[in-house]
Amino acid sequence: MKRLVSTILALSLIFALVGCGNSNDDVSTSSDGSELTTLLYGAPSTATSVTVWYALQQGYFEDYGVDLQITFFNSGTSINDAARAGEIDLYSLGSMMSTTGATTFGSQLLCYLAPDNAAYRVYARNDSEIITSGQGHIEKYPNIYGSADAWKNSTVLWTKGQSGHYTINAILEMLGLTSDDVTSIDMEQNQIPAAFAAGEGDVMVAGIPNWNEFEADPEHYTMVASLDELYPDYDNIATIMACPDALENKQEALKGFAKGVMRAQNEFANDDDLFKEWMYIWQSEYNVDVTEESAANDCAFYKMPTLEWSRQYFEGGEDSICANGFMKIAEFMNSVDQMSDEVFAEYNADDYIADDIILAALDELEAEQS
Structure with missing residues (x-):
């Protein structure tokens, strides 16, 4: 096959x-x-x-x-x-x-x-500043992790132009930041998990099943946000x-x-x-x-x-x-x-x-x- x-x-x-x-x-x-x-x-x-x-x-x-x-x-x-x-x-x-x-x-x-919608999720390592800075920095979405300072200058693994890209942009905008405030690495979806697991990047966003291994390892990784959490009525x-x-x-x-x-x-x-x-x-x-x-x-x-x-x-x-x-x-x-x-x-x-x-x-x- x-x-x-x-x-x-x-x-x-x-x-x-x-x-x-x-x-x-x-x-x-x-x-x-x-x-x-x-x-x-x-x-x-x-x-x-x-x-x-x-x-x-x-x-x-x-x-x-x-x-x-x-x-x-x-x-x-x-x-x-x-x-x-x-x-x-x-x-x-x-x-x-x-x-x-x-x-x-x-x-x-x-x-x-x-x-x-529910397929796209954002993950970070538990020892990253995005996770350690905690939740509650965005009033409308208190469950999202990361302060503006934690996100600024972070490195994001994404696939440019797909829904995960827009998910990150929305988070940055609500924190008063833009994509110019982070370093983005454009990768094929099925390359992102291996790169992130190997230590590349501070945060990753991908569609299912590319985040499964991180969801299954809460000792080392935490979900930062998901597209359906940000936009529950967004079809x-x-x-x-x-x-x-x-x-x-x-x-x-x-x-x-x-x-x-x-x-x-x-x-x-x-x-x-x-x-x-x-x-x-x-x-x-x-x-x-x-x-x-x-x-x-x-x-x-x-x-x-x-x-x-x-x-x-x-x-x-x-x-x-x-x-x-x-x-x-x-x-x-x-x-x-x-x-x-x-x-x-x-x-x-x-x-x-x-x-x-x-x-x-x-x-x-x-x-x-x-």
Whole structure:
């Protein structure tokens, strides 16, 4: 299986380098002779990719006319850069980076991948100044550790542009600091735990399962804060976004991709054991120090949507649950200077949701299962 991951990575990188993401002639043939449209997918090496990986292994994308090529990236910024350059057709990011891509180069939400709020946590060593300075320095969030003096000049391990980055920025802002007051080291998510455990950095922020070992070792590490603690009403999700060229030239393939993802999600939602099994398989693939128990624990953070839930989430246009959630994201980004007043004034979340493709995919999936 690891050899297969390497093969997919190598092939997808070759395709990206020759610019296949811009062509409407990306076709291949399946084993039964049917025509497939190639989609280049930029993915993070995180637990949220389990659904796409499972659907790929089950052949669901081929079932719906898609030859999916996956490229794994080490940061949200690099994914957005590849999308902006037209090197990929679709990609996965958290809500904030997805919103940045939507407003800067016109990508649209194609799939709800997983809830992502509770997944991001900040940890520090127990002997660090951030922990020894105690809690209560932020009146609104008294459980967060660290005074302004303790945070200032600290070294933070994060993945630039992902939700953990914004979590740290929010803490710093509430302490009267900025990112210029700390030293940040941008790392791939699955590199952060080993670096932090080896003594690098004063504080780290990462998504599950990359903080599991620190949560399990309270003698040496303490959770400083979590994204859901800071923003309990903030509907941060892992998304799959479609790039403008694919939206124009590969709509049928995008619909097929959405069908494959939602079919897999529905199976996971209705079979906990299947979800746990494949979370373990997937995390083993990308070299996370995983056990069956830890994989099962991670599944609790990523509740999968059923087809019925997805319809309720996406239906309603500007009044949909999805559009309202992304309006809250935009409000938050504007409040912390991650979206300008000018962009926010023009922002309409429904303009960046491919709900016509999504709802058509749901119609076909429901018809298949009736």
